[in-house]
Amino acid sequence: MRQDLAAAAGEGIITPEQADRLGAFLAARRSATGEPGSGADPASNPLEDSEMPRFVRGFHDILITIGILILLAGISGLSHPALALVAIIPLAELLVRRQRLALPAFTLTLAYGGSVTALLMLLMPSFFETQGEEGPSVFFFFLAGYVLTFVPFYWRYRVPVALAVMIVLAGGTFVLMLAAIAELALYDKVGSHPLLTMAFGLAGALAILAVALRFDLSDPGRVTRRSDVAFWLHLVAAPALLYSLLAVLFFLRAPENDSDISAVATSQPVTVVLLVVAFILFGLVFDRRAFVTSSLLSLGLSLGTLFRQGLSGLDSVFFVVLLALGLIVLVIGVSWPHLRRLVIGALPPDLKTRLPPLR
Secondary structure, three states, X not given: OHHHHHHHHHOOOXXXXXXXXXXXXXXXXXXXXXXXXXXXXXXXXXXHOOOOOOOOOXXXXXXXXXXXXXXXXXXXXXXXXXXXXXXXXXHHHHHHHHOOOHHHHHHHHHHHHHHHHHHHHHHOOOHHXXXXXXXXXXXXXXXXXXXXXXXXXHHHHOOHHHHHHHHHHHHHHHHHHHHHHHHHHHOOOHHHOHHHHHHHHHHHHXXXXXXXXXXXXXXXXXXXXXXXXXXHHHHHHHHHHHHHXXXXXHOOOOHHHOOOHHHHHHHOHHHHHHHHHHHHHHHHHHOOOHHHHOOHHHHHHHHHHHHHHHOOOOOOHHHHHHHHHHHHHHHHHHXXXXXXXXXXXXXXXXXXXXXXXXX
16 A cells, blocks of 8 residues: 555655555554454555565666766766765656655665765864864754755655654754753863763663654554654664663773773673663564664673673684574564564553554
């Protein structure tokens, strides 16, 4: 259904906004009436089993994307990367607004971000030279300008990843604004207070996660672009939240107050494993695998420490860790629907109705 509506929007039969609203209406109606294709039926919508946005509808998308990359690389090599905007905007008009091609839209959004970065660096030649003296304020103005340039791009082309980038950068801008205010209040650099800096990072990660959950809960059937926006936000929020929590929780207990994640994972392996398990359970509840993939590095380091302690005479601990980590990932991946049923079954009925349906 989602692909049919996107195709209709691409042909100009309906607008993208109408496609989103119609998809949400049909999903809600089928769920309420129990018709085939309802979100309550695990086998009714096989194309929507994964939360991954649909990128490619055919090799046509791949071919167009290859052409985009080659063209933009040529422009950037012959001139300045910022001048790639001259080609990005017309290509976006043709391939995104008119033809609604998913993979080219994603590629052009990333290229737009890269060109905007180059343009801002060109307009602020002293950016890196002044950041050590100005602290968060320089980053604040840089990110604020970045957000403002993405507003017209998203308003015009409605690419989900563009909105996700705007939200993440807005969160970063807010955190830097807090850091700048804290510097004025402390009469000192925020970098001199590492725990405060980590707290700001944790606050930003929690804010991004809250917005991601808001998008998720507004579209539990995952039939509109709100689900795609939530996917990208979760992809950023999950690792940011995990590593912010590790840094805050273990900063005072890490060796020599070292907040490096590898030091944390090897000094407190059991606690890290428990935190990773909590992240996996959270991902199961909201059907987001990003919370599993974001914790693989920390889980691997913690397992390595535990295996070294128990298998001190074994020379191949690294490969034992790879074996254990691979088995864990495969078991979770293959058993994901069954694990979700177990976890969702323990939740209150009111909460179940607001979560993505079991598939």
